[in-house]
Amino acid sequence: MWLEGFLRSQLKRLLAKESLIALEKRPPLLESRFQDIDEFGLYLHIPFCGQICPYCPYNKEIYHPEVARSYTNAVIKEIDIYSEMVGNRPVTSFYIGGGTPTTMFYSGLDEILEHIFAAFSMQCDIHMESHPNDLSIDNLNAINSMGVEHLSIGVEALQDHHLKALHRPYTVEQVKAAVEQAVGKSFKCVNVDTIFALPNQTYSEVQQAGHLLVEMGVDQVAAYPLFKFPYTKWAQLAKERNYKSAGIFKRRKMLGILERVFYDAGFERTSVWAFTKPGVPKYCSVTVPLYVGLGASGGSYLKDIFYLNTFNVHEYIRALESGRMPIALSLDLSERLQMASWLYWRIYETRFRRSDFQKRFGKEFDKVFGKYIKLLSLVGFLKNDGDEIVLSDNGTYWLHVLQDLFSIEYISRLWGTSQQEPWPEKVVL
Numbered sequence: 001m002w003l004e005g006f007l008r009s010q011l012k013r014l015l016a017k018e019s020l021i022a023l024e025k026r027p028p029l030l031e032s033r034f035q036d037i038d039e040f041g042l043y044l045h046i047p048f049c050g051q052i053c054p055y056c057p058y059n060k061e062i063y064h065p066e067v068a069r070s071y072t073n074a075v076i077k078e079i080d081i082y083s084e085m086v087g088n089r090p091v092t093s094f095y096i097g098g099g100t101p102t103t104m105f106y107s108g109l110d111e112i113l114e115h116i117f118a119a120f121s122m123q124c125d126i127h128m129e130s131h132p133n134d135l136s137i138d139n140l141n142a143i144n145s146m147g148v149e150h151l152s153i154g155v156e157a158l159q160d161h162h163l164k165a166l167h168r169p170y171t172v173e174q175v176k177a178a179v180e181q182a183v184g185k186s187f188k189c190v191n192v193d194t195i196f197a198l199p200n201q202t203y204s205e206v207q208q209a210g211h212l213l214v215e216m217g218v219d220q221v222a223a224y225p226l227f228k229f230p231y232t233k234w235a236q237l238a239k240e241r242n243y244k245s246a247g248i249f250k251r252r253k254m255l256g257i258l259e260r261v262f263y264d265a266g267f268e269r270t271s272v273w274a275f276t277k278p279g280v281p282k283y284c285s286v287t288v289p290l291y292v293g294l295g296a297s298g299g300s301y302l303k304d305i306f307y308l309n310t311f312n313v314h315e316y317i318r319a320l321e322s323g324r325m326p327i328a329l330s331l332d333l334s335e336r337l338q339m340a341s342w343l344y345w346r347i348y349e350t351r352f353r354r355s356d357f358q359k360r361f362g363k364e365f366d367k368v369f370g371k372y373i374k375l376l377s378l379v380g381f382l383k384n385d386g387d388e389i390v391l392s393d394n395g396t397y398w399l400h401v402l403q404d405l406f407s408i409e410y411i412s413r414l415w416g417t418s419q420q421e422p423w424p425e426k427v428v429l
């Protein structure tokens with residue numbers, strides 16, 4: 001614990017050159033922030049689920065149709081505010097996440113989408129998350145007719161006892177049928193989310209799950225190790241049931257098993273946790289580095305500022321009903337912090353170009369991060385030739401273990417506090 005804290009503070013100093021990063025309750029002036037932005041992405045958060053899973057860190061509450069109706073009206077108000085600010089700047093990626101977006105099929109999701117397409121210059125496909133229990137033929141047809149081209153399904157596990165331990169409300173047979181039904185439709189990409197390093201999971205179960213996913217014919221698999229967020233119910237449950245977390249070396253071995261299964265089936269790695277069939281457009285949440293987040297807990301990143309909407313659905317609705325922006329916390333980003341955050345996401349994607357850094361910051365990549373890249377190349381974590389830098393499988397995993405020193409801790413502080421207080425004064429990362 002002490003060592004983790006020490007490493008975290010040293011890395012923060014080294015990469016971001018800052019020792020204190022704090023988000024504050026200080027409404028930012030937004031109009032001017034769009035002036036030198038040419039394009040941006042949109043994220044829409046749907047904070048409702050049919051049931052709450054004990055391990056889940058996301059902002060969500062149980063779905064009630066009447067709350068979803070008021071939420072629809074509030075999101076439409078938020079869209080109108082942004083539409084005035086951004087004018088006809090193109091939106092080049094659009095992601096609907098949650099919670100469970102498919103809960104809002106019949107209580108406003110189509111209305112929100114229509115409004116988005118009328119208010120912004122949309123020049124991209126729609127990516128959307130879904131729950132396997134919401135994928136009847138009728139619902140899949142509704143998803144298609146809403147214009148969703150890239151669908152993600154939260155499968156989680158492919159052994160009944162693991163589904164049960166995660167409190168997922170379906171069996172392997174049922175989830176296979178739902179996925180195969182979706183694969184049979186004409187989506188450009190069907191992604192499946194799964195979790196490994198589950199309580200007492202064996203290596204052969206991980207391998208079996210990988211093979212089943214390949215057999216189901218999905219275009220992409222995102223396989224995450226089970227993360228334990230201290231503010232979720234999982235921490236308590238794990239204690240009561242004496243679940244041991246798999247350590248970093250066991251996780252590496254499990255990920256190695258999945259890498260072999262997916263590479264043998266012809267998939268390519270497209271991020272730390274994702275494997276995609278070649279020629280298929282990758283399913284991922286934000287494909288442009290600058291984005292606006294709509295909805296309760298929506299986060300926005302506009303070059304030199306990151307800000308976060310209130311997580312509280314009731315407060316989000318109340319703010320917009322009274323004509324106020326629902327922004328709870330914001331952080332002005334120094335140039336160094338912007339660069340560190342750029343590098344963080346490019347490492348997550350496992351490959352990047354030096355020239356993209358130059359384009360974004362007008363600075364030579366090697367002058368800023370060159371010495372770290374040289375070192376990482378020496379230990380075999382990346383290939384460093386020409387413009388492109390590509391991480392090896394080992395580099396991808398171990399650099400992500402380092403990133404997790406920050407991200408799990410930061411997410412827990414930021415999201416944990418935001419789920420408890422609608423308008424926190426300050427969150428120190």
Ligand SMILES: C[S@@+](CC[C@H](N)C(=O)[O-])C[C@H]1O[C@@H](n2cnc3c(N)ncnc32)[C@H](O)[C@@H]1O
Binds near residue numbers: 057224
């Ligand atoms: C918003 S959910 C997906 C859509 C839908 N709500 C569902 O559960 O089917 C996003 C995904 O994040 C992953 N996830 C959630 N909590 C996690 C955790 N503690 N550790 C690892 N992955 C997690 C799961 O794979 C989950 O499907």
Ligand code: SF4
Binds near residue numbers: 051053056098131
């Ligand atoms: S995993 Fe999905 S269904 Fe479960 S609580 Fe999280 S968002 Fe909701």
